[in-house]
Amino acid sequence: MSISHKYTVLAPVSLSIALFISSCSETKVSQCQRLIKLVNEGTSLIDKNKGTQVITSIQLSKDLQFITKSIQELNLADPKLKEYQSGFVKIFQNLSQAIAKAGKALGSTKIAEASAAGKERIQKARNEIDSSLTAAEAIGKQSDKLVDEMNKYCKQAE
Template identity: 80%
Template sequence: MSVSHKYTVLASVNLSIALLITSCSENKVSQCQRLIRVVNAGTSLIDKNKGTQVITSIQLSKDLEFVTKSIRELNLKDPKLKEFQSGFVKIFQNLSQAIAIAGKALGVTKTADASTSGREKIQKARAEIDSALTTATTLGKQSDTLVNQMNKYCSQPE
């Protein structure tokens, strides 16, 4: 084996090892980035649509269902990221449901007539909206906690 061929083989082996190490270290990073990207998309939908009307609330609920599905379908291998993934699926799923309930209840308040039964419908709808807002606030706090934990984990070296 000639000297130049020996160095070519060693260079190839070193390059292969370097790529293997790099791809392993990027694996967690790329998985973190994919999860963060989808979670951020869901969060920005919520921020953009805060305090919106019935039709927008119902659409937001559907959009959050799509975000939930997107998070669920991420093919994450890292066990800790799978835990975060599961947590975000539950949060966005429950948030979607709470927003749908609030949107429908808001719709009831808009169509209730000025009668005793109409006032009862409005009171029931307000209770549903209040409950949905409480749920959303709780889910927001859970999401913030989960985001902080995920960011801490994702910033740790492998």
């Protein structure tokens, strides 16, 4: 085997091995950054749409479902980050459901008639909205706690 042939085979093999090793060894920092980016996107959506109308609430719920799916699909290797990932999936799923429920309840108040049945419908919707807001507030506190824990973990040296 000639020397030049030996290097032409060795170079691609070495490059392949190096790429394989580097792709398998994604750092904790880069995994943290990917998870934090999606969590921030979801939080930003919520902040931007607080107190909005029915159509916006329904859209926000759908947008949060998309964020939830994106978080679920993150391919994280770090076991602790996988725990945070799972926690945020639950948080955004629950927020999406609470916002959808409140949006639908708000929508039902807009079509309620000026009658005893309409007043009853409005009162039921108010109760559902209040329940959803209470749930969303509790979920928000869980999210804040999880964000704090994840930030502390992500700041630790590897």
